[in-house]
Amino acid sequence: xxxxxxxxxxxxxxxxxxxxxxALRKGNCGRLGVVGGSVEYTGAPFYAAISxxxxxxxxxxVFTPDDAAAxxxxxxxxxxxxxxxxxxxxxxxxxxxxxxxxxxxxxxxxQVAHDVIVEAQRRAQPLVVDADGLVxxxxxxxxxxxxxxxxxxxxxxxxxNAVEMDRLAMxxxxxxxxGKPWEEVRLAVSKLAARLKMNIFLKGPTxxxxxxxxxxRLYDAEGSARRPGGIGDILSGVIAVFLLWSTRxxxxxxTVAEAASFFVREAARxxxxxxxxxxxxxxxxxxxxxLMKTIDKPYEGxxxxxxx
Amino acid sequence: xxxxxxxxxxxxxxxxxxxxxxALRKGNCGRLGVVGGSVEYTGAPFYAAISxxxxxxxxxxVFTPDDAAAxxxxxxxxxxxxxxxxxxxxxxxxxxxxxxxxxxxxxxxxQVAHDVIVEAQRRAQPLVVDADGLVxxxxxxxxxxxxxxxxxxxxxxxxxNAVEMDRLAMxxxxxxxxGKPWEEVRLAVSKLAARLKMNIFLKGPTxxxxxxxxxxRLYDAEGSARRPGGIGDILSGVIAVFLLWSTRxxxxxxTVAEAASFFVREAARxxxxxxxxxxxxxxxxxxxxxLMKTIDKPYEGxxxxxxx
Numbered sequence: 001x002x003x004x005x006x007x008x009x010x011x012x013x014x015x016x017x018x019x020x021x022x023a024l025r026k027g028n029c030g031r032l033g034v035v036g037g038s039v040e041y042t043g044a045p046f047y048a049a050i051s052x053x054x055x056x057x058x059x060x061x062v063f064t065p066d067d068a069a070a071x072x073x074x075x076x077x078x079x080x081x082x083x084x085x086x087x088x089x090x091x092x093x094x095x096x097x098x099x100x101x102x103x104x105x106x107x108x109x110x111q112v113a114h115d116v117i118v119e120a121q122r123r124a125q126p127l128v129v130d131a132d133g134l135v136x137x138x139x140x141x142x143x144x145x146x147x148x149x150x151x152x153x154x155x156x157x158x159x160x161n162a163v164e165m166d167r168l169a170m171x172x173x174x175x176x177x178x179g180k181p182w183e184e185v186r187l188a189v190s191k192l193a194a195r196l197k198m199n200i201f202l203k204g205p206t207x208x209x210x211x212x213x214x215x216x217r218l219y220d221a222e223g224s225a226r227r228p229g230g231i232g233d234i235l236s237g238v239i240a241v242f243l244l245w246s247t248r249x250x251x252x253x254x255t256v257a258e259a260a261s262f263f264v265r266e267a268a269r270x271x272x273x274x275x276x277x278x279x280x281x282x283x284x285x286x287x288x289x290x291l292m293k294t295i296d297k298p299y300e301g302x303x304x305x306x307x308x
Numbered sequence: 309x310x311x312x313x314x315x316x317x318x319x320x321x322x323x324x325x326x327x328x329x330x331a332l333r334k335g336n337c338g339r340l341g342v343v344g345g346s347v348e349y350t351g352a353p354f355y356a357a358i359s360x361x362x363x364x365x366x367x368x369x370v371f372t373p374d375d376a377a378a379x380x381x382x383x384x385x386x387x388x389x390x391x392x393x394x395x396x397x398x399x400x401x402x403x404x405x406x407x408x409x410x411x412x413x414x415x416x417x418x419q420v421a422h423d424v425i426v427e428a429q430r431r432a433q434p435l436v437v438d439a440d441g442l443v444x445x446x447x448x449x450x451x452x453x454x455x456x457x458x459x460x461x462x463x464x465x466x467x468x469n470a471v472e473m474d475r476l477a478m479x480x481x482x483x484x485x486x487g488k489p490w491e492e493v494r495l496a497v498s499k500l501a502a503r504l505k506m507n508i509f510l511k512g513p514t515x516x517x518x519x520x521x522x523x524x525r526l527y528d529a530e531g532s533a534r535r536p537g538g539i540g541d542i543l544s545g546v547i548a549v550f551l552l553w554s555t556r557x558x559x560x561x562x563t564v565a566e567a568a569s570f571f572v573r574e575a576a577r578x579x580x581x582x583x584x585x586x587x588x589x590x591x592x593x594x595x596x597x598x599l600m601k602t603i604d605k606p607y608e609g610x611x612x613x614x615x616x
Binding site for chain 1 (some may be wrong): 334335340365381388390391596598600
């Protein structure tokens with residue numbers, strides 16, 4: 001088996017990839033929505049959305065305020081950018097949603113994020129909540145964790161960094177996690193996931209992934225020590241795509257976390273190796289498609305007996 | 309020691325670089341603010357801010373008037389661009405400030421620059437004042453040089469060119485420096501720095517750096533004879549980052565000046581060598597990360613025993 005020659009983490013990515021056949025139509029590999037961006041933060045939703053396409057999704061829709069939309073459009077013609085933060089009826093046409101990158105904390109924006117989370121839960125739609133999307137989740141965790149869909153493997157992943165994790169843990173568990181020994185953090189993230197009935201991908205020197213059943217796994221593939229703005233947005237975009245693909249296969253949620261952690265760390269490692277200390281998020285994006293190509297099965301065209 | 313094999317000036321840059329470890333979080337290598345830009349000048353704040361990232365800072369915020377903001381955003385998704393010149397409460401969240409690039413001379417803009425200088429002094433926040441930021445500093449030098457923080461190594465650097473230097477010297481010392489023999493200029497820049505209690509980086513065929521104690525040093529690494537617009541903005545961005553890093557180490561201020569002078573001259577020299585006479589500021593920016601890579605320690609991944 002060719003897979004057995006790959007490092008374990010690369011194999012995790014490979015297991016998620018949809019098979020490419022001539023029967024595929026536009027959208028079959030994923031039509032994803034990003035709800036985020038604000039007048040100050042236009043790079044964040046861009047980095048998330050472009051990374052979705054560059055790992056292999058078909059369509060990335062960005063829902064962003066009017067005063068950010070033209071700028072985000074300008075970054076890449078690949079993106080479909082709606083000049084309104086609220087996806088409204090578009091949400092039901094998306095295969096997965098990512099809410100939060102560059103959202104900002106205006107009351108109105110947080111309300112939109114809240115409604116997107118509720119709607120995704122109602123539809124059991126794959127959902128990633130990142131950055132300022134976690135602000136509203138923290139504020140209203142009681143109602144949001146009591147949403148109708150309750151099962152061990154809900155397709156929802158929260159992606160806090162250390163500060164966002166601390167805020168969540170303080171609010172839900174009355175426990176601070178910032179600067180605490182990792183055993184304490186692991187315990188807190190486990191309790192938090194179980195309490196919220198949501199999966200949590202805690203970004204850090206070692207990434208921690210807690211499933212809603214409270215089990216925690218650790219991932220620490222080699223990456224880069226540089227922390228320029230935007231890498232978290234790339235990660236949340238990649239997680240959203242892998243999460244979507246996992247729901248169409250028998251790949252478990254923790255493999256999504258393992259694969260995404262490895263993938264973005266490896267892309268950052270390569271960017272650092274090539275560009276050096278001055279690497280930016282755009283340099284990491286530039287590594288995404290080439291990295292996927294090294295992991296993917298060689299493309300030898302597609303034979304499909306039932307093509308006609 | 310590997311450092312002893314480097315040219316002296318490269319060593320100056322190296323001494324400033326923050327060590328990269330997995331314990332770093334986003335922002336630890338620098339979160340800087342640029343106050344500048346105007347409806348005419350959108351390139352200046354861009355060149356300053358993108359250079360900050362490409363020498364190795366984590367985050368660059370640009371504060372620029374509404375009618376310049378969308379354009380500046382569009383140049384690079386890496387930048388966080390606020391559509392207002394006045395940084396307001398954001399200033400306290402920045403590790404260092406650069407005020408002036410592309411600012412223009414509208415009364416309102418100069419007032420914002422003035423307030424940013426006052427606030428930076430009050431907080432002893434690393435500050436670089438460039439271009440039209442020097443106009444307001446010249447006009448109100450008496451009150452600004454009497455600001456509360458007074459010590460030999462204030463983290464503030466003015467970066468005048470010959471004309472801006474002449475204006476400052478005329479106003480403060482009633483002495484003209486334009487076209488004068490370099491010994492006279494050196495004397496004037498020494499007096500000026502002592503009088504203003506600020507450090508002065510005078511850009512010229514030979515760069516002069518006067519510390520607030522009146523001591524002057526000269527730097528004349530090889531550069532390019534081409535003087536397209538924007539190179540001064542790159543220099544002020546690089547100085548701001550090196551200044552910030554110096555405040556976190558035992559590296560003296562004159563090493564900041566030496567390192568920045570060498571760094572930008574060498575980047576311009578390389579751009580000229582590659583592109584020829586038609587080189588622009590963007591070609592110099594393209595040299596920044598690669599040059600830093602040749603100076604930086606080779607990246608061999610990061611081992612951190614306390615990673616978890």
